Ligand code: FE
Ligand code: FE
């Protein structure tokens with residue numbers, strides 16, 4: 353299904369050095385995207401620069417000069433709300449998620465993408481109950497930034513590999529109207545949903561269980577592994593088991609125009625600097641829009 357509405361497409365970009373968010377903005381524009389996703393600090397730790405020192409105003413001025421008006425923030429993946437074994441991991445996750453929501457608002461994002469968590473052996477039900485407890489501790493009625501639970505591949509003890517698991521989180525929380533979904537193509541494929549051959553069928557199922565209007569962002573990635581592999585290894589578009597055509601159809605799907613789509617595909621060898629890698633996003637965005 354083709355449509356003429358503007359497609360909102362960008363990639364994950366970095367944020368570091370003295371430019372901070374201005375650098376992220378320049379990077380996104382250099383790829384030809386009209387949105388971007390950033391982590392507000394290293395995804396694997398909780399060290400964070402004060403948002404006052406992130407060059408947010410100059411970064412946003414740059415984005416606006418280039419016609420970009422929305423971004424997506426991704427919470428660090430060390431946040432694990434599903435850990436039922438270590439109370440200190442859970443309380444750290446709650447505390448950090450709360451701070452991350454405030455940071456997202458400072459960054460002017462209305463979406464914070466969150467991995468639901470891993471139950472680390474205690475089972476899906478206990479994990480979901482813990483996630484619900486954690487979300488209820490941070491979510492408020494009028495939160496300006498929504499939490500988008502990401503669909504997961506089901507690697508290890510990850511929760512969120514099925515639409516039912518995500519729906520159970522919605523059912524448990526006090527303010528389900530403040531949850532959204534981040535639909536990752538690599539993850540859903542790895543979880544066993546055949547988005548390559550039957551995206552509309554998968555979406556029909558998603559719509560029955562969660563509601564397709566809940567999707568606030570897509571992560572567009574190919575997968576290095578076959579359907580249902582539960583691995584979560586992203587591939588460049590067309591270099592994996594989902595294939596370029598299926599991903600192109602998702603990006604251009606008329607039900608989801610207006611929904612930001614973010615590439616998180618791996619960096620590739622840099623032909624001009626042997627031994628180094630470079631971002632593939634400029635070419636991938638061009639191919640998807642072409
Ligand atoms: Fe993610
Ligand atoms: Fe993702």
Ligand code: ZN
Nearest residue numbers: 538539584586
């Ligand atoms: Zn992934």
